[in-house]
Amino acid sequence: MELKRVVVTGLGALTPIGNTKDEYWEGLVSGKSGAAPITYFDTEKFKTKFACELKNFNATDFLDRKEARKMDRFAQYAMVASDEAIADAKLDLNVVNKLRVGVIWGAGIGGLETFQDEVLNFASGDGTPRFNPFFIPKMIADIAPANISIKHGFMGPNYTTVSACASSANAMFDALNQIRLGHCDVVVTGGSEAAVTIAGMGGFNAMHALSTRNESPETASRPFDATRDGFVLGEGAGALVLEEYEHAKARGAKIYAEFLGGGLSSDAYHMTAPHPDGIGVIAVMKNCLENAGLKPEDVDHINTHGTSTPLGDVAELKAISDVFGSHAKNININSTKSMTGHLLGAAGAIEAISTIMAMEYGMVPPTINHTTVDENIDPSLNLTLNKAQKRDVHVAMSNTFGFGGHNACVLFKKVD
DSSP, rough: OOOOOOEEEEEEEEBBBBHHHHHHHHHHHTOOOOOEESSSOOTTTTOEEEBBBSSOOOOTTTTTTTHHHOOOOHHHHHHHHHHHHHHHTTOOOTTGGGGEEEEEEOOOEEEEEEEEHHHHHTTTTSSOOOOOOOHHHHTTTHHHHHHHHHHHOOOSSSEEOOOTTTHHHHHHHHHHHHHHHSSSSEEEEEEEEEEOSHHHHHHHHTTTTTTTOOGGGOOOTTTTTOOOOBBBOOOOOEEEEEEEEHHHHTTTTOOOOOEEEEEEEEEOOOSOOOOOTOOHHHHHOOOOOOOOOOOOOGGEEEEEEOOOHHHHHHHHHHHHHHHHHHGGGEEEEOOOOHOOBBBBBGHHHHHHHHHHHHHHHHHEOOOOOOOOTTTTSSTSBBOOOOEEEOOOOOOEEEEEETTTEEEEEEEOOOOO
16 A cells, blocks of 8 residues: 655644744744743742743633633643644635544643642532532543544544653654545644643652752753753643645645654653663664655754753663764754753654754754763764754654653655
């Protein structure tokens, strides 16, 4: 069976450094940090008092007030980003066959704030189970793609993938295959997360996963730096409209890039720590290249998982050196989490958008906040430190890895 070609025709982003795809890109290339003191709740007794929250975002600017109240923030974010992507793709909803339009979304946690608030309300009461009737539908992770499909009438495959921080990359790979195999003409895909909450911050602090650089939040996310001390939690959403190539061409759609392939693997090692030799990461990048039909030397740019954790950053870069050999030094490697923080289940989507826009504009965003060389990292690697670099990017790869050892990798190619 001949696989269909798949292209990207729409993008939408809601991030801590920009509330549209264009604002997001401007934030990336200017090296903007999205980290700041938390405003959502009192952090006086918390080890970490900062995160990468959205700025100047009001859901009711985009959604009907009654509808917004029925959604957790992660679902609101999904609606806003997907609406931007659908508009960007210029899909004519009166013409497209909605039976062949799917929505496949990623969320690592789902409605954490809704769950937290309802449980706290119950605990503070007299034991009578008074719960909001929208508690369950607001909380469940699959409600984001459900809401998107309900709004637009899309009747193709509709579900959420959950693989921690790899969730939206898994969603994108599933969406790719739905179109490749001829099941869909169009799939709206991506991911969203809203875990900057009492439970989210408290839980990650308990794991010693978060940076505690409270005196300088804007420099706390520092991938590859010797003084890194953990990741910075972020929130938001990224959305992509994927489309079968001939379908896109027939309607004269703008094509951002071709989605050539993806790869999946498991570390099978530890609940939270990466394998120190990067075995699963090596496997996922090799799987991705094979799936895309490319050689290591074809890759120009890699957006790493690069969370700013002591173990993870080194393991990933060792894996890149293993897979790409002498060509690794020719690749522009970066971590945009240095600016956005870690959006968990939405990370794969917003980072895929970054790689696509790097091809669009011939510019690789920087890894900011690097001041101290880590002797455990190969100095010949170009980590795109502190300043964006001009680069004609033809092939770009994006890595995402989740707690539990879930690894996902996606790869895009510039369309001439």
